Amino acid sequence: MDDKKLLFIYNPRAGKGQIRNNLLDIIDTFVKAGYVVTARPTQYAGEAVELAADRTAKYDLVVCSGGDGTLDEVVTGIMKSVRRRPIGYIPAGSTNDFAQSLNIPKNMAEAAKIAVSGRMFACDVGSFNEKTFVYIAAFGLFTEVSYETSQDVKNVLGHMAYLLEGMKKLRDIKSYHMKITTQDTVIEDDFLYGMITNSVSVGGFKGITGKYVDLSDGMFEVTLVKVPRSLDELNQTLAALAQRDIDTAQMYCFKTSWLKVETEEEVAWTLDGEFGGRHTEIVIENQKQALHIMVPGEENEAQ
Numbered sequence: 289m290d291d292k293k294l295l296f297i298y299n300p301r302a303g304k305g306q307i308r309n310n311l312l313d314i315i316d317t318f319v320k321a322g323y324v325v326t327a328r329p330t331q332y333a334g335e336a337v338e339l340a341a342d343r344t345a346k347y348d349l350v351v352c353s354g355g356d357g358t359l360d361e362v363v364t365g366i367m368k369s370v371r372r373r374p375i376g377y378i379p380a381g382s383t384n385d386f387a388q389s390l391n392i393p394k395n396m397a398e399a400a401k402i403a404v405s406g407r408m409f410a411c412d413v414g415s416f417n418e419k420t421f422v423y424i425a426a427f428g429l430f431t432e433v434s435y436e437t438s439q440d441v442k443n444v445l446g447h448m449a450y451l452l453e454g455m456k457k458l459r460d461i462k463s464y465h466m467k468i469t470t471q472d473t474v475i476e477d478d479f480l481y482g483m484i485t486n487s488v489s490v491g492g493f494k495g496i497t498g499k500y501v502d503l504s505d506g507m508f509e510v511t512l513v514k515v516p517r518s519l520d521e522l523n524q525t526l527a528a529l530a531q532r533d534i535d536t537a538q539m540y541c542f543k544t545s546w547l548k549v550e551t552e553e554e555v556a557w558t559l560d561g562e563f564g565g566r567h568t569e570i571v572i573e574n575q576k577q578a579l580h581i582m583v584p585g586e587e588n589e590a591q
């Protein structure tokens with residue numbers, strides 16, 4: 289019988305470069321699980337998309353390691369590839385929201401074991417016009433932050449950087465007038481922030497996307513924060529966010545598998561924490577269970 293082949297794509301700069309202390313153990317774990325391993329450090333931003341799109345069909349399993357940005361790139365590539373391979377994920381970034389949602393441990397050696405001998409889970413993926421996102425498409429206040437914060441600042445300060453930059457921005461709140469269409473409704477309003485998610489945690493905050501999140505139900509959780517009309521309303525909004533109480537008068541919260549967002553002016557979006565371009569019209573669609581990803585356990589459902 290031929291050996292099983294594994295392609296390991298990792299971002300050597302993700303997080304604090306923590307892959308350096310773990311690489312030998314990770315590769316050893318793959319070999320012990322019966323794989324012939326090709327290890328490929330990414331050489332530049334965006335390369336993981338090309339690698340996953342062009343090279344993965346020849347492998348039985350693709351494992352990636354890095355932050356949310358690298359995971360996004362690998363999944364984007366997999367969605368474009370002729371034969372979609374299952375993936376394993378070893379988190380190495382600063383926040384790793386998606387890994388938390390899937391209960392993938394932060395410890396790289398443990399995550400490596402799960403990548404090769406865990407349970408395969410069919411997870412939803414988002415399409416955003418022509419692009420792909422794994423767990424979050426967002427606009428507004430805090431999103432302007434994450435891609436303006438340089439890679440180096442992110443590495444040193446972790447997600448504190450997100451929070452501090454966010455606080456600086458509160459002085460000049462920008463609002464977004466939008467028309468949002470779903471299968472069931474049309475909403476037109478002014479928003480501060482919006483996120484379309486398939487995740488239990490965002491920015492390290494667990495539960496912020498709502499209750500009963502199911503990553504394989506074909507539905508996104510949509511959270512749209514309205515522009516506060518007074519300082520009081522602003523405080524209420526921030527308190528609601530801090531207490532993770534998302535069902536308030538300040539927000540729209542609903543589930544949908546499809547939505548269209550239209551604006552007069554171009555709006556900057558982030559996809560999985562990285563810049564997703566400026567757009568006046570986007571269509572977001574849930575690709576139900578399109579990604580096969582290795583998660584802990586054998587039979588229990590991942591949440």
Ligand SMILES: Nc1ncnc2c1ncn2[C@@H]1O[C@H](COP(=O)(O)OP(=O)(O)OP(=O)(O)O)[C@@H](O)[C@H]1O
Nearest residue numbers: 302303330331332333334354355356357358381382
């Ligand atoms: N060799 C490289 N040099 C520079 N940038 C790279 C390289 N390899 C990958 N990148 C880019 O770095 C970006 C951020 O990487 P990633 O998300 O993996 O780490 P992080 O930013 O530390 O983690 P997090 O997003 O969780 O904070 C990715 O968009 C990726 O394209």
